[in-house]
Amino acid sequence: MLRALFLLAAATLWADPRCVNCHQSIVADYQRTGKARSIAKPRAEVQPQRQWFHDFSGRRMGVLWQQSKLTHWMETKGVVEPYEVEWAIGSGREAKNYIVKIGDSLFQSPLAWYANRLIWDMAPGYIVDANPTFYRPLQPDCLQCHANRAAPIAGSQNRYADPAIPNLAIGCDRCHGDPAAHLAQAANGNIVNPAKLPAEKRDAVCDACHLAGESRVANPAMQIADFRPGMAMEDVFSIYVARKNDDDTILKSQSHAEELAASRCAIASQSKLWCGTCHDSHNQPPEKTKANWYREKCVSCHNGEPAEMHKRKVGVDCIACHMPKQRPFDGSHASRTDHWIRTKKSEDKFLDRGELLRAWREPAENLRTRNLALAYLNNSERTRSLRRLREGLLLLNQAVKEGHIDGAVSLAAGLQYVRQKTPELALPWLQRAVDDQPANSLRRLHLAAALANAGKAEDAKREAMQSIKIEPLLEQAYSLLAQIEPARAVFWKDQYRKAVPKRVLP
Numbered sequence: 401m402l403r404a405l406f407l408l409a410a411a412t413l414w415a416d417p418r419c420v421n422c423h424q425s426i427v428a429d430y431q432r433t434g435k436a437r438s439i440a441k442p443r444a445e446v447q448p449q450r451q452w453f454h455d456f457s458g459r460r461m462g463v464l465w466q467q468s469k470l471t472h473w474m475e476t477k478g479v480v481e482p483y484e485v486e487w488a489i490g491s492g493r494e495a496k497n498y499i500v501k502i503g504d505s506l507f508q509s510p511l512a513w514y515a516n517r518l519i520w521d522m523a524p525g526y527i528v529d530a531n532p533t534f535y536r537p538l539q540p541d542c543l544q545c546h547a548n549r550a551a552p553i554a555g556s557q558n559r560y561a562d563p564a565i566p567n568l569a570i571g572c573d574r575c576h577g578d579p580a581a582h583l584a585q586a587a588n589g590n591i592v593n594p595a596k597l598p599a600e601k602r603d604a605v606c607d608a609c610h611l612a613g614e615s616r617v618a619n620p621a622m623q624i625a626d627f628r629p630g631m632a633m634e635d636v637f638s639i640y641v642a643r644k645n646d647d648d649t650i651l652k653s654q655s656h657a658e659e660l661a662a663s664r665c666a667i668a669s670q671s672k673l674w675c676g677t678c679h680d681s682h683n684q685p686p687e688k689t690k691a692n693w694y695r696e697k698c699v700s701c702h703n704g705e706p707a708e709m710h711k712r713k714v715g716v717d718c719i720a721c722h723m724p725k726q727r728p729f730d731g732s733h734a735s736r737t738d739h740w741i742r743t744k745k746s747e748d749k750f751l752d753r754g755e756l757l758r759a760w761r762e763p764a765e766n767l768r769t770r771n772l773a774l775a776y777l778n779n780s781e782r783t784r785s786l787r788r789l790r791e792g793l794l795l796l797n798q799a800v801k802e803g804h805i806d807g808a809v810s811l812a813a814g815l816q817y818v819r820q821k822t823p824e825l826a827l828p829w830l831q832r833a834v835d836d837q838p839a840n841s842l843r844r845l846h847l848a849a850a851l852a853n854a855g856k857a858e859d860a861k862r863e864a865m866q867s868i869k870i871e872p873l874l875e876q877a878y879s880l881l882a883q884i885e886p887a888r889a890v891f892w893k894d895q896y897r898k899a900v901p902k903r904v905l906p
């Protein structure tokens with residue numbers, strides 16, 4: 401009874417008032433999907449409070465749910481930093497991450513709820529962190545995939561307008577696009593129906609969130625958030641995935657999309673098989689009819705006798721054998737279903753992913769070198785892959801020679817000169833990147849650092865202060881100012897402390 405009431409409460413959590421009258425059953429079904437709860441205000445979990453000692457940092461961590469408020473705290477040298485949590489990311493199928501808001505900046509909490517273990521603990525990226533903080537920026541890409549609509553302030557790293565997330569859970573528009581024409585005149589054909597799109601545009605609707613790839617690169621003057629259902633993704637951005645060598649077609653990777661593409665089912669049926677063949681975007685099959693639900697999809701193509709396909713008797717639960725559950729490879733996202741449909745014979749899946757990258761789908765001819773160069777360089781920063789750095793540099797040179805010089809390319813070129821410890825050569829590139837986006841705090845900070853390295857302290861100071869003006873919580877800008885003016889290091893530390901009064905600084 402209690403559980404039923406609880407489910408009812410959860411079921412009324414979300415509904416799109418614009419669609420509900422005419423598409424009642426779809427809206428009702430949709431409420432049960434994870435997407436309809438992809439982000440929400442925090443709520444009581446089974447464990448209302450916990451505190452524990454985090455060995456790696458030597459700090460005490462804690463969580464408390466009280467009076468409908470969730471507080472996460474950390475104790476450093478006897479001083480407690482408490483933060484009220486603003487939002488929870490994830491429906492809680494496996495885990496939830498949390499967001500705290502300080503000023504108008506959003507940050508990730510180092511603490512997470514593990515629904516599968518019913519326990520509070522360190523969030524995935526913080527388990528072996530010797531210095532966990534509540535100040536890791538929540539960059540817009542996170543909300544791009546997990547919220548229906550967020551309002552990041554252009555050029556800032558993690559500042560958001562008020563309200564920061566005007567629409568919480570993922571809604572109809574994210575797959576059906578702008579419904580204005582349809583709302584003006586209810587009919588087929590005047591709103592995007594993904595299933596009716598050509599294969600690449602159809603797949604792009606899901607790939608936009610379900611295929612993270614190794615790297616995502618926006619076209620010049622574009623942002624990933626500009627993508628809308630119905631568009632060709634590569635008119636806005638391209639996704640890059642790993643490959644081993646030039647003729648590597650069997651992808652050995654982590655994403656549903658890549659795995660599915662490696663399946664004989666997908667290759668041999670050309671573009672007929674897609675996410676929507678097996679998944680109803682508005683509905684999830686109940687646990688007890690699940691096996692049948694998926695079997696029906698399999699036999700829509702494999703319509704022979706299962707016993708003949710197998711030369712022996714097998715049960716009806718096709719996915720139990722052909723799409724088994726697996727533990728994640730990189731530990732980041734939750735346990736998942738292997739989408740590489742195959743016979744048991746080939747198990748070599750995660751062995752060798754390769755360091756080279758390739759476009760999931762190629763962008764326009766004139767952007768290929770530029771986008772691939774940026775994919776390698778951005779990725780090599782994160783993964784520290786020397787091979788990827790080398791590939792990226794070669795391609796960047798080529799892109800510049802071909803005359804593809806925009807803000808992102810200038811930034812990449814400038815950063816390479818910084819890496820090579822030739823800040824003077826970096827300056828014109830970084831200046832160009834700043835001119836391209838004067839309100840971009842990080843570009844100004846990069847320029848400031850290069851100016852400081854080139855011995856131009858006054859100019860460096862001006863740029864660093866400018867980046868603080870854009871982004872008052874940009875910690876690295878204060879550290880840079882302390883380096884530029886060692887005599888005033890304490891002053892700059894105090895300035896930062898004023899911006900984040902709760903934070904316990906070493």
Ligand code: HEC
Nearest residue numbers: 418419422423572576579582586587588589590591592593
């Ligand atoms: C006034 C009633 C009405 C409202 C409001 C409405 N729809 Fe529809 N919708 C229809 C009708 C009628 C059709 C045609 C389907 C049919 O004939 O059964 C349709 C069809 C669709 C289709 C299929 C389009 C195609 O070409 O295959 C989609 C998708 C859709 N609606 C989504 C939405 C979404 C999303 C909303 C809310 C933003 C919405 N609708 C609001 C009445 C409505």
Ligand code: HEC
Nearest residue numbers: 433434435438490491493545546574605606609675676679
């Ligand atoms: C706006 C980003 C976004 C788009 C677009 C998107 N998804 Fe998702 N999807 C998510 C997120 C986030 C989750 C996990 C939600 C959770 O459990 O917190 C998810 C969960 C799922 C699940 C797991 C079951 C569930 O309901 O939680 C399936 C299946 C799925 N998506 C299929 C699709 C398909 C098919 C498409 C394309 C037609 C698609 N998604 C488009 C973000 C997206």
Ligand code: HEC
Nearest residue numbers: 489490491492493494495496497541542545609610612733
């Ligand atoms: C490219 C899109 C994308 C980005 C970026 C992304 N996620 Fe996800 N995330 C997903 C999808 C899709 C799922 C669900 C399906 C899956 O596990 O593959 C998911 C699953 C999750 C889950 C588990 C949800 C559950 O119900 O168990 C959490 C928690 C989560 N993401 C947090 C984050 C946080 C925090 C960030 C940013 C720091 C982030 N994700 C960045 C797409 C994304």
Ligand code: HEC
Nearest residue numbers: 416419423426427430571572574575593594595676681682
């Ligand atoms: C994750 C992507 C996704 C989201 C979110 C989504 N849809 Fe759909 N919708 C689809 C796809 C894919 C189809 C085509 C289904 C098919 O024909 O295979 C579809 C079809 C439809 C149709 C017409 C066909 C039918 O099944 O009757 C309507 C109406 C519709 N959606 C309404 C909605 C409404 C209302 C919402 C918000 C509550 C919504 N959709 C949210 C992906 C989505």
Ligand code: HEC
Nearest residue numbers: 664665668669672673677697698701718719722741742743
């Ligand atoms: C859109 C049609 C389609 C759907 C849906 C589909 N398959 Fe397939 N599948 C194929 C085709 C075509 C082949 C290749 C047959 C061949 O090469 O003769 C194939 C091959 C296979 C193979 C052999 C793989 C190998 O590596 O040799 C297995 C196993 C398989 N499918 C299982 C499934 C299961 C299980 C499902 C449901 C979860 C499913 N398929 C859904 C079309 C489909």
Ligand code: HEC
Nearest residue numbers: 606610656657660674675677678694697719723735736737
């Ligand atoms: C041949 C059928 C099939 C196709 C095609 C398919 N899936 Fe799935 N998917 C499944 C099955 C089976 C599950 C497991 C469902 C369960 O255990 O509840 C699943 C689960 C998921 C989940 C939940 C998390 C997990 O891994 O268990 C997500 C997210 C998902 N699929 C996304 C996608 C996306 C994105 C695509 C397209 C690239 C896709 N699927 C294509 C059969 C399919």
Ligand code: HEC
Nearest residue numbers: 695698699702706709710711714715716717718721743744
């Ligand atoms: C008990 C585990 C199991 C179940 C359940 C199962 N399969 Fe298989 N399947 C296998 C194995 C193992 C093979 C490899 C051939 C063999 O050993 O029979 C295979 C092979 C296949 C092939 C490739 C046949 C060929 O000619 O290469 C297809 C297609 C297939 N299965 C589809 C299905 C479908 C559809 C279902 C559900 C009706 C299903 N399987 C249920 C284990 C299973």
